[in-house]
Amino acid sequence: MLSVMRNTTAGAGRPAGVQSIARAAAVLRALERSPGGLGITELAAITELPKSTVHRIVAALAEEELLSRPDDGRVRLGPAVSRLGAAAHEAVAEHLRPVLIELRRELDETVDLSVLDGAAARFIDQVPAPRRLRATSSIGELFPLHCTANGKALLAALPDEAVEALLPPRLAQLTPQTITSRAKLLEELAQVRQTGLAFDREEHTLGIAAVGVAIAAGEDPVAAISVPVPAQRFGEIEAEVVAALTAAASRARKLLSGAAT
Numbered sequence: 001m002l003s004v005m006r007n008t009t010a011g012a013g014r015p016a017g018v019q020s021i022a023r024a025a026a027v028l029r030a031l032e033r034s035p036g037g038l039g040i041t042e043l044a045a046i047t048e049l050p051k052s053t054v055h056r057i058v059a060a061l062a063e064e065e066l067l068s069r070p071d072d073g074r075v076r077l078g079p080a081v082s083r084l085g086a087a088a089h090e091a092v093a094e095h096l097r098p099v100l101i102e103l104r105r106e107l108d109e110t111v112d113l114s115v116l117d118g119a120a121a122r123f124i125d126q127v128p129a130p131r132r133l134r135a136t137s138s139i140g141e142l143f144p145l146h147c148t149a150n151g152k153a154l155l156a157a158l159p160d161e162a163v164e165a166l167l168p169p170r171l172a173q174l175t176p177q178t179i180t181s182r183a184k185l186l187e188e189l190a191q192v193r194q195t196g197l198a199f200d201r202e203e204h205t206l207g208i209a210a211v212g213v214a215i216a217a218g219e220d221p222v223a224a225i226s227v228p229v230p231a232q233r234f235g236e237i238e239a240e241v242v243a244a245l246t247a248a249a250s251r252a253r254k255l256l257s258g259a260a261t
Helices: 016-032 040-047 051-063 079-107 149-156 160-166 182-195 231-257
Strands: 111-117 120-127 142-144 198-201 208-217 220-230
Touching (some): 079 120
Antiparallel strands (some): 111 220, 208 220
């Protein structure tokens, strides 16, 4: 997964080599937000780079399979990006697995790790609860962002323009509790930014509630840790889950930053 685009006026005042890398990164980030592809003119406008520069960058990245240009002429991310993303996800999961295991031991509830994958959240690791009645999902499964704890945590860690780009025109209603109003969802995301905690109160699946936190490295979210719980016992243990998850998120951020735990 590439980090989402922030300021794409890339490279001003930098050495030539660093400037070229920054400009290439700006192109890749712009395409990450546009899975349907972009034309050269659109890329130039978004990245605030000359069209001639974008042409050169696209040609160079296409040679490395980081970009592709099918017959419709629109530039898209190439197969090499998917391979790099998969390797990065595996590394994150391996790095954070001790945190997931410790959190599961504290709560005796399932703990999930997910990453932003396009306009969805993808589960990349899970430590299931040692209970008969528990919440589980398949590794690799994609979940919508607007109605899941991990998805809302990841959205709240992004700037508003990236959130607007990722959300579909209509928010699908999966249960009677699902938020389908963009305005209401954006209000909730503002609250998540203040508290650091995102909730799913049977919004994705009836009978399952969850709380999630985003784990960032620098300005961008790397992953989200979430704890799904059968709704019938979530109310009783919500405060305990929040406290344990908040502490686990702190440990995870220290691990990713290279600090001693």
